[in-house]
Amino acid sequence: MPGKHDERQKLGSPRAAKRRTTIDDVAKLAGVSRQTVSRAINDKGEIDPATKERVLQATRTLGYRPSRFAQGMRRQDSVxxxxxxxxxxxxxxxxxxxxxxxxxxxxxxxxxxxxxxxxxxxxxxxxxxxxxxxxxxxxxxxxxxxxxxxxxxxxxxxxxxxxxxxxxxxxxxxDAAAGMAQAFAHLTGAGHHRIGMLDGAPDDRPSARREHFLAQVGMYDLPVGADWVVSCDRHSVGAGERGMDALLDAHPDVTAVVGFNDLIAVGAIRTARRRGLRVPDDVAVLGFDGLSLGELVEPPLTTLSIDxxxxxxxxxxxxxxxxxxxxxxxxxxxxxxxxxxxxxxxx
Amino acid sequence: MPGKHDERQKLGSPRAAKRRTTIDDVAKLAGVSRQTVSRAINDKGEIDPATKERVLQATRTLGYRPSRFAQGMRRQDSVxxxxxxxxxxxxxxxxxxxxxxxxxxxxxxxxxxxxxxxxxxxxxxxxxxxxxxxxxxxxxxxxxxxxxxxxxxxxxxxxxxxxxxxxxxxxxxxDAAAGMAQAFAHLTGAGHHRIGMLDGAPDDRPSARREHFLAQVGMYDLPVGADWVVSCDRHSVGAGERGMDALLDAHPDVTAVVGFNDLIAVGAIRTARRRGLRVPDDVAVLGFDGLSLGELVEPPLTTLSIDxxxxxxxxxxxxxxxxxxxxxxxxxxxxxxxxxxxxxxxx
DNA sequence: TCATGATTCGTGAACGTTCACGTGAACGAT
DNA sequence: ATCGTTCACGTGAACGTTCACGAATCATGA
Incomplete structure (x- = not known):
């Protein structure tokens, strides 16, 4: 093993700050120039195979790794x-x-x-x-x-x-509009009129899904107002459970619910069943996401799947x-x- | 708006390559030096508030953002x-x-x-x-x-x-040893002796969970051999379903199954129920992960939860x-x- | 008048790498 | 012997930023 030149201790600091090993250190050890080291580690041509191997060996013994900053500075690629x-x-x-x-x-x-x-x-x-x-x-x-x-x-x-x-x-x-259109076509086709929604955004925030839900409600002229949209404070199963409770309390005659996402919809299912409602017979639940998780719950979740x-x-x-x-x-x-x-x- | 000095076109290239706007561009526009620009954007002291504002204005009109490479090169922090x-x-x-x-x-x-x-x-x-x-x-x-x-x-x-x-x-x-110990204490305590496992690693690979499963089998002297461990090819619900089918085919008298992880265990539950087995009455299933997903399936999954x-x-x-x-x-x-x-x- | 200090700003020099060149040696052809 | 070519390698310069230092300005006090 070649002797390490320990010339790093310049100031009399007790334990000289460990300087980064640079391409020059490798060059010195291998007895070549920076450029040749660069050629070796970047697989450029114009280098003797023997020299290349010697350089690579030097990088290994020194544990050299090029600085990504210096590299990024020169080559403008790297996004x-x-x-x-x-x-x-x-x-x-x-x-x-x-x-x-x-x-x-x-x-x-x-x-x-x-x-x-x-x-x-x-x-x-x-x-x-x-x-x-x-x-x-x-x-x-x-x-x-x-x-x-x-x-x-x-x-x-x-x-x-x-x-x-x-x-x-x-x-x-x-495309929430297209999604809600499909949802309502399906739900109204199955005879649902009193359709609620568990939104995922706060009431005072715009929500594309809520908007298009209400648009569909208007389009089908359903007996349902803006208060049939309950906002959940989180995008979780638990929030969906709580939201569904609120919705059922306010409108016990709801027959179908559209969830902001699948997690909330799963929560809705759980609350419905906990309250003795059969899904989908008493209340249908529709999700929005297309999680594979939806296949695992009881009953499996119908959902608007997003690619x-x-x-x-x-x-x-x-x-x-x-x-x-x-x-x-x-x-x-x-x-x-x-x-x-x-x-x-x-x- | 101050006029842009368009001095970037040196060579007669048809469309001069868009050079990055540097700190010097900002300095020139603000009529100060690099260092002063640096002081302004880094909230250092030693700068007149008026100058600072002028510099910051210049950065905005030029859309200047410091190069992370150059910055990372100097300051050695940033991990x-x-x-x-x-x-x-x-x-x-x-x-x-x-x-x-x-x-x-x-x-x-x-x-x-x-x-x-x-x-x-x-x-x-x-x-x-x-x-x-x-x-x-x-x-x-x-x-x-x-x-x-x-x-x-x-x-x-x-x-x-x-x-x-x-x-x-x-x-x-x-700590798979501690985990499996808990699992076996629970399962044997409930009277289980014929316990199988759905592993997640290929047979020819070492698997800590399988190892400690077998160690526990030995410790409790259960009537179970290495062929009670079925290896699943993926860590998914589907793989768990297939693995459980294989296990039940080989050992129909199994009364409890430990899954490599929760997903596989959920698959085991689904296969068991599909084959008419009640969980946990006919076959108990135990997972390994502690996913919140486990609370959602039927029946909720008992599992070794990892923090x-x-x-x-x-x-x-x-x-x-x-x-x-x-x-x-x-x-x-x-x-x-x-x-x-x-x-x-x-x- | 000069020293003192504070405030504000500018000037090389680094950080570590790659690029564009230049150089010397070896070799063959003329 | 001269020239051209190829090969292997080395030398400044640049990338864009920050640091250590120094300088200019102005106010203050003796």
Whole structure:
């Protein structure tokens, strides 16, 4: 083993701060120049095989790893995407994350993931961090355009589940209109008129799903008002259970319920059964997500399935467009991902 | 709006490559020096408030964002963690990811997430990428120590769910021995003797849970052989269903089944009920994970719950130790995270 | 008038890598 | 002997930022 030159102790510091081993250290040990080391580790040509091996050996004994910062500074490639997920423990968002990860990986992009835990404060922090550490951001963001602009100034930004009309940034929406239309066609076709909804957004916040739910209610002229929409405070089974309790208390004659998402719908089923109601005979329950979890509960959940892979793909493509093209293409008429009704037993 | 100095076109290239706007551009526009710009954007002192505002205004009009590479090069802080998850759409791993994300965030670390999709090839790719882009790696890795050393040379590495005896790298294990002991105490206490297992690893691979299952079988002297362990090819409900079919075909007199994880156990329940068996009366089913999903199925799943947050915390702490301390502290006698038996209805 | 200090700002020099060049040696052809 | 070519390798310069230092300005006091 070659002797280590221990010339790192310049100042009389008791324990000299461990300096990073650089390409020059390797060069010195191998008896060559920086450039030759670079050639060796990057598989460039113009190098003698023997020298290459000697250099690589030197990198090993020194435990050398090139600085990603210095490397990133020269080569301008290397794209890092920031992903803000509102709750990774929700299987739906996990699926979205998987989709984004997969599509980004195809392009050789790295993805830094942040979980905002449904907290707008955390979301802002995530935006702050990612606007420094990433080249673009994709996310389920609750903040207003102003907030986003303030905390991620000048960043390419693609919002998930927002229509192009709801933000001036890039966006990939869910076609809630088409989804609700399918839901109501199915439910009214089965004879339902008194249909309620368990929403996932607070009452004072806009909610595309609630909006289109009410639009369908109007379209079918159902005997149902805005108070048939109960807002759940979280996107969880527990919140769905509580919401369903509230809905049944207010409108015991409801015969069908549309959940904001599958988790809430599962909660609705549980509450219904706990209160002695049969699903779907006494009350039908319809979810919105398409989680595989829906197949496991009793009864299996009928749901508007969202193609998360498609969602992720579209989002990454938009980012790519914003990154390359100078101008943001204003969402080419696409209303977003179209849900598909998956019929199971619950409705 | 101040006029843009368009001096970027040096060579007569038709459309001059869009150069990055640097701190010098901002300095020029604001009529100050680099250093003053740096002071303004980093909230350092020694700057006139008026100048600061002028500089910040300039950054806005130019859409300037500091290069994370140049920044990372100077300030030596900024730690990026690589996280390799074998299947993010499995709620268990999603929870682990959430835990790591959360603990890493507390330290101000960024996390690049890779999903290896249970593919060792993908896992190696992830290692390759992360060894360049991260400062340390945490992961559920299937590869051998040799493979890991080859694809992440010199990297601080912490393996999840491996005992310190199973790898020379850092590791945070699950105390499968303690878990299985609890499981068998419960099952034998309920009178079970013919206990089977649905394993999650291939037969030819070591599996800590299988090992300790068999150890318990021996300890209680049960009339059960190694062929009472059926290996499932995936960690999914479907695989559990198939595995349970195989187990019931081979040993119709089995009265209790331990699943490798909750998903497989849920599959076991479904197969059992499909075949007309009552759970837990005819066959008891016990999971291993502690997913919240377990509360939703029929009957609710009894399971050995793993504290994923603890797992993530320990892993990050080990990384921190490896990053600061020169030597890897050889897993201070800790056997890892100890599962806790959560009694529900299925066993 | 000069020293003193505080405030505000600018000037090289680094951080570690890669790119565009340049150089010397070896070799063959003329 | 001269030239051109190829091969293997080395030398500044650049990437964009921050740090350590120094300098200019102004006010204050003796």
């Amino acid at each position: 890092t995407l920031g992903l803000i997920i509102s709750d990774l423990s929700n299987p739906y968002f996990a699926e979205v994350a998987v989709a984004v990860l997969e599509v980004a990986e195809e392009r050789g992009w790295h993805v830094i993931v942040c979980d905002s835990r449904n907290d707008e404060g955390k979301e802002r922090e995530a935006l702050d961090v990612l606007s420094r550490q990433a080249d673009a951001i994709i996310g389920h963001c609750a903040g207003s355009d102003d907030v986003l602009a303030r905390h991620a100034p000048g960043m390419p930004l693609v919002l998930l589940e927002r229509g192009p009309d709801q933000t001036r940034f890039g966006s990939v929406g869910i 998360k892979r498609e969602l992720g793909r579209l989002a990454v493509e938009q980012v790519a467009a914003q990154l390359s093209g100078d101008e943001k293409p204003p969402a080419e008429g696409d209303a977003g991902v179209r849900p598909e009704l998956v019929l199971r037993a619950s409705a | 990026t963690l690589g996280l390799i998850i074998s299947d993010l759409s499995n709620p268990y791993f999603a929870e682990v990811a959430v835990a790591v994300l959360e603990v890493a965030e507390e330290r101000g670390w960024h996390v690049i997430v890779c999903d290896s999709r249970n593919d060792e090839g993908k896992e190696r790719e992830a290692l390759d990428v992360l060894s360049r882009q991260a400062d340390a790696i945490i992961g559920h890795c299937a590869g051998s120590d040799d493979v890991l050393a080859r694809h992440a040379p010199g990297m601080p590495l912490v393996l999840l769910e491996r005992g310190p005896d199973q790898t020379r790298f850092g590791s945070v294990g699950i 994923k947050r603890e797992l993530g915390r320990l892993a990050v702490e080990q990384v921190a130790a490896q990053l600061s301390g020169d030597e890897k502290p050889p897993a201070e006698g800790d056997a890892g995270v100890r599962p806790e038996l959560v009694l529900r209805a299925s066993a």
